Amino acid sequence: MAITPALDIGKRGLLAQEAALGVVGNNIANVNTPGYTRQVAEFAQDPSITLPGGALAGAGVHIADIRQIIDPLVTRRLQASLTTTGERDAVRDQLERLSGILNDLNQPSLSDNLAKFFDAADALARTPQGLTERQTLLGAAQAVAVELNRRSSDLAALQADLDTRIVDRAAAANDDLKRIAALDTAIVAHEASGSHANDLRDQRQEVLNDLAKAIGVNVLANPDGSLRVDAAGGGLTLVDKGVVVNQIATRADPGNPAALVGNSLHQLGLVNTQGTFLTVDAAFSTGELAGLLQVRDGSTVTASQHLDTLANTLITTVNTIQTDPSALDLDGNSTGAPAVPFFSGTTAGTIAVGITDPRKIAAALSAQAGDNQNALRLADLRQTIQGPLGTTFDGYLALETGRIGGDASLAADSASAAQLLTTQLTAQREGLSGVNLNEELTNLLRFQRAFQASARVISTGNAILDDLMRLL
Amino acid sequence: MAIDRVSDSQAFTLLNRRVASLQAAIRDLTDQIGSGQRFTRPEQDPLGAGQVVRYGGELSSLTGFTETTSFGREVLGVEDQALGDAYNIMVRAEEIATQQANGTLSAQDRLASREEVHGLLESLTSTGNTEFLGRRVFAGLAQDVPAPFADPNGAGYSAATAFVGSTQEFSVKIGSTSAERVRITTRGDQVFTTALSALQSLENTLATNGNAAGDLTALAQGRAEIANERTSVGARGAQLDERKTQVAGLTETVTAARSRARDADLVSTISALTQAQTALQAMLQAGSLTLQTSLANLLQF
Numbered sequence: 001m002a003i004t005p006a007l008d009i010g011k012r013g014l015l016a017q018e019a020a021l022g023v024v025g026n027n028i029a030n031v032n033t034p035g036y037t038r039q040v041a042e043f044a045q046d047p048s049i050t051l052p053g054g055a056l057a058g059a060g061v062h063i064a065d066i067r068q069i070i071d072p073l074v075t076r077r078l079q080a081s082l083t084t085t086g087e088r089d090a091v092r093d094q095l096e097r098l099s100g101i102l103n104d105l106n107q108p109s110l111s112d113n114l115a116k117f118f119d120a121a122d123a124l125a126r127t128p129q130g131l132t133e134r135q136t137l138l139g140a141a142q143a144v145a146v147e148l149n150r151r152s153s154d155l156a157a158l159q160a161d162l163d164t165r166i167v168d169r170a171a172a173a174n175d176d177l178k179r180i181a182a183l184d185t186a187i188v189a190h191e192a193s194g195s196h197a198n199d200l201r202d203q204r205q206e207v208l209n210d211l212a213k214a215i216g217v218n219v220l221a222n223p224d225g226s227l228r229v230d231a232a233g234g235g236l237t238l239v240d241k242g243v244v245v246n247q248i249a250t251r252a253d254p255g256n257p258a259a260l261v262g263n264s265l266h267q268l269g270l271v272n273t274q275g276t277f278l279t280v281d282a283a284f285s286t287g288e289l290a291g292l293l294q295v296r297d298g299s300t301v302t303a304s305q306h307l308d309t310l311a312n313t314l315i316t317t318v319n320t321i322q323t324d325p326s327a328l329d330l331d332g333n334s335t336g337a338p339a340v341p342f343f344s345g346t347t348a349g350t351i352a353v354g355i356t357d358p359r360k361i362a363a364a365l366s367a368q369a370g371d372n373q374n375a376l377r378l379a380d381l382r383q384t385i386q387g388p389l390g391t392t393f394d395g396y397l398a399l400e401t402g403r404i405g406g407d408a409s410l411a412a413d414s415a416s417a418a419q420l421l422t423t424q425l426t427a428q429r430e431g432l433s434g435v436n437l438n439e440e441l442t443n444l445l446r447f448q449r450a451f452q453a454s455a456r457v458i459s460t461g462n463a464i465l466d467d468l469m470r471l472l
Numbered sequence: 473m474a475i476d477r478v479s480d481s482q483a484f485t486l487l488n489r490r491v492a493s494l495q496a497a498i499r500d501l502t503d504q505i506g507s508g509q510r511f512t513r514p515e516q517d518p519l520g521a522g523q524v525v526r527y528g529g530e531l532s533s534l535t536g537f538t539e540t541t542s543f544g545r546e547v548l549g550v551e552d553q554a555l556g557d558a559y560n561i562m563v564r565a566e567e568i569a570t571q572q573a574n575g576t577l578s579a580q581d582r583l584a585s586r587e588e589v590h591g592l593l594e595s596l597t598s599t600g601n602t603e604f605l606g607r608r609v610f611a612g613l614a615q616d617v618p619a620p621f622a623d624p625n626g627a628g629y630s631a632a633t634a635f636v637g638s639t640q641e642f643s644v645k646i647g648s649t650s651a652e653r654v655r656i657t658t659r660g661d662q663v664f665t666t667a668l669s670a671l672q673s674l675e676n677t678l679a680t681n682g683n684a685a686g687d688l689t690a691l692a693q694g695r696a697e698i699a700n701e702r703t704s705v706g707a708r709g710a711q712l713d714e715r716k717t718q719v720a721g722l723t724e725t726v727t728a729a730r731s732r733a734r735d736a737d738l739v740s741t742i743s744a745l746t747q748a749q750t751a752l753q754a755m756l757q758a759g760s761l762t763l764q765t766s767l768a769n770l771l772q773f
């Protein structure tokens with residue numbers, strides 16, 4: 001065997017180890033890059049050469065491929081888990097906001113204000129002619145009305161904010177679709193030469209994961225390296241072979257019955273390449289968008305309806321007593337005909353105290369001085385089971401507190417369960433695809449030693465050549 | 473799937489997650505100690521939160537009952553005192569009438585007795601006009617109104633029509649239903665008119681030198697009506713006392729129940745806080761040791 005091939009083998013060894021060192025260096029450099037998949041250099045023997053006499057001799061080494069260490073199954077499961085996590089996190093976060101708006105545990109609260117209102121009614125029943133008691137009752141009623149107004153307004157603001165989030169998140173998901181299409185195009189172009197566009201694939205997977213948080217997707221790999229991304233619900237294709245087939249879109253939905261007073265909501269849908277808006281509700285049945293929709297059109301509306309029921313029952317019952325045909329104010333004037341209602345409005349958002357003069361409160365049912373019969377009826381309301389509520393006012397608030405807290409608690413538990421699965425899958429993915437610095441440093445040493453040995457092959461060949469040269 | 477390979481990112485993420493979790497627990501425990509409450513948001517304990525709201529409403533109701541029964545008891549106390557005075561007035565009037573009927577009074581004594589009876593009439597009228605916090609006790613607790621009984625010194629005075637006040641009975645609410653009420657007033661016309669008329673009649677008898685024996689029955693009737701009402705007042709007072717005791721017991725029970733549902737157990741909370749702080753320190757120390765152990769530290773580059 002001649003000396004020159006040995007030098008060539010040494011050279012190829014140097015190049016291969018140098019390339020492997022580069023891969024290790026890249027892994028180390030990307031140790032903190034989100035979504036990075038570690039790579040390994042795959043060594044392969046160079047084709048053998050035939051020696052004189054016919055024997056085959058090794059010709060050295062080359063880097064056959066730089067491969068990503070990835071488990072597609074774990075990647076798919078993680079993607080699906082991210083969809084669930086995105087949905088449940090959204091529900092949990094928004095229900096916590098809802099619970100904060102309707103929280104009756106802190107002071108001042110609606111239950112506290114309502115208790116003060118009935119305390120004032122009790123005091124009026126004890127002193128029906130007392131102007132102080134009458135003024136106190138009006139003040140307490142005002143506090144109840146203001147708190148109901150605040151809650152109603154905050155619920156509407158929450159719904160409006162959720163709608164804005166839906167529009168923003170849809171736009172962000174749409175950007176993801178465009179980025180996936182662009183990356184698909186780049187990957188196909190890059191991999192046409194036979195190599196793997198590892199970094200581009202990592203970037204695409206990160207964008208896919210972000211998209212999966214927003215909306216459930218099914219992903220199929222095309223033979224050319226591009227992807228077909230379908231909406232998990234409805235089955236419509238979103239991206240295929242580098243082209244956005246159906247975009248996520250929002251449009252004003254003035255007929256949405258879930259809209260709270262003053263709000264205009266948006267409808268989610270898909271827009272095809274012809275610009276036609278497609279209503280595909282199933283496409284938005286999972287993911288963060290589904291979670292936001294669920295709270296916007298469900299929990300918030302239910303809470304608002306229940307608040308309105310409470311407010312309306314309060315308005316109706318108090319006004320029924322105040323405007324009883326026999327009811328009389330402090331000056332002996334009827335408050336029934338013409339009616340002098342205590343509260344105005346019909347909902348939590350519109351309730352207001354209808355009278356400003358405390359003398360207009362009807363505490364009496366007769367013209368006798370000091371009659372407290374109507375004030376007693378007002379005080380009785382506190383413990384009376386109200387038909388529309390199915391319980392007392394206090395009982396209803398307790399039920400609502402428990403219901404809203406239960407919903408938020410359940411959402412938190414669901415989110416934790418989903419997060420746990422995501423954490424486990426992320427750990428699996430990281431366990432396989434993440435960078436371990438100790439491992440990389442070991443590889444660094446391995447390839448450094450191999451590089452040094454290859455260099456020694458070259459220096460040995462060189463020494464032999466020198467020896468030969470000295471013979472001349 | 474067993475995980476036998478740990479990436480550096482995973483190790484840091486795990487440390488961060490555990491530290492964040494422990495810090496959140498410390499925050500919650502500190503909040504519990506600061507507020508004295510096990511939870512401040514419904515989602516932390518939905519069942520407990522509902523109970524706390526319900527107990528709060530119940531306590532508010534009970535406070536209302538307490539205030540109302542106290543008020544009713546005060547009014548009935550004033551009535552009892554007034555009716556006691558009225559009873560004594562009638563007893564004295566009967567003594568005078570008996571003396572006159574026995575014919576033991578001189579003309580001068582009769583004059584003096586007449587003046588005394590007139591004074592008794594004025595006193596009983598004044599008793600009938602008793603006020604409590606500016607409210608007429610025997611006229612439906614009407615506030616800031618003229619005296620319900622006319623002045624016996626007024627022209628054309630007639631005891632039978634002397635009452636011009638409110639005849640509305642005043643009840644207070646002592647329970648959750650509209651049936652749970654206690655009347656705390658006495659209609660002045662019903663309890664004093666007979667007595668006043670009897671006194672006026674006796675005064676006339678003494679003025680006209682008639683025989684007071686005929687007035688004794690009316691006087692006894694007036695006294696009996698006052699005594700009967702006083703008994704009724706006492707019974708209603710006892711009812712209010714009983715209710716007040718009952719409400720105090722209920723208040724104590726509900727307060728204790730609310731405390732159990734809401735209040736933090738400081739001993740266990742502080743213990744949990746200490747444990748969480750220790751766990752955090754251990755986590756940070758273990759993390760720093762683990763993450764510092766790297767091949768890079770052992771190699772000479």
